[in-house]
Amino acid sequence: MKLHLKIKRFNPEKDKKPWWGEYDIEVEPGDRVLDALHEVKWNIDGTLALRRSCAHGVCGSDAMRINGRNRLACKCLVKDEIKNGQITIEPILGMRVIKDMIVDMEPFFAHYRSIMPFLVNDTPLPANGRERLQSPVDRERFDDSTKCILCACCTTSCPSFWARGEYIGPAAIVQAHRFIFDSRDQAAQERLEILSDVDGVWRCRTAFNCTDACPRDIKVTKTIGEVKEALRTGVIQ
């Protein structure tokens, strides 16, 4: 089938402002949007820049705005996205564009690092020297937030983040949730204090864009709500 790809191009070293690159290609309906981008890059215009690594929805490096919604290009099929023979592709919003689809992810990772994304437990290891055991019920409590792959689809779909880059963003809150609700972790107090900051969890307006954008189907808005509730009550359960 024929596909008209409209791609937002921008090379700060050459272009004064972004421009639309338009490409007509032949694809199979079951091809992924990433395959269509490869077709352009490999056979039409090699200067097109994009990130992708595993290409199977695990590494989270090919997040982009497809027809106005944040998606992973490797998880979207052309037949599902095509509208009137066309698919529009832009880089994710709210980040500095380095080139075409490649954005500067450093502010995103700075927010991620700020919530201490590692298990904190200073008690001695169990006598047998093996792992700290946890009941299946306690493990299930934070199962959803363990699925995050840090693709930034959620954070860069958030209107609060677009307006204010200082906002810690949904992804960092999901990552904090993963540890706050882990019964083995002992740093919930510190994480909640970080999230109670002026640009922490209270900047969330429950727009639900993050839940729509998440390629791992994490209930992001619900997760943020649980962190807010923990902050309100001081109880983590």
Add this chain to the structure above:
Amino acid sequence: MSTQSLGRTVRTVKPIPQARNKFERAMWVFMRYSGLALTFLALSHFGFQHIVIGTHNITTEQTVQMWGESGKSISLNQLAWRTYYMAILGLAMLHGLNGVRQVAWDYIGNNKGLYTLFMGVVAVLSVVVTILGALALIFGATSMK
């Protein structure tokens, strides 16, 4: 501290000290409850005015009947209607004002002077609009005849 509930570990944390957090936390709770209350208040207002009374029967006379006439004593029924509309007015203004405050912080929060000036103007305008809206609710409606 940790306890068990339904097989799940329950832990508690000490209250978070920042003053701003307490305010934002209170505002979050207020937005949720006021939003819920406004949904029912606004829908019941809409249903009563446009369905029970009927769009073409909404007149000043009908409002005078509901709220009581300015300068005259009011019945318990009229006092209830005034309280109902005062709740809509008060909650809607506070809910909206807090929404504007949050959006203003998003866009101009880094410019403290501009943010304070903008919110000051918005707050003053909100008080003026609320007083204008509340005049008839406090003193009663005036017949146009």
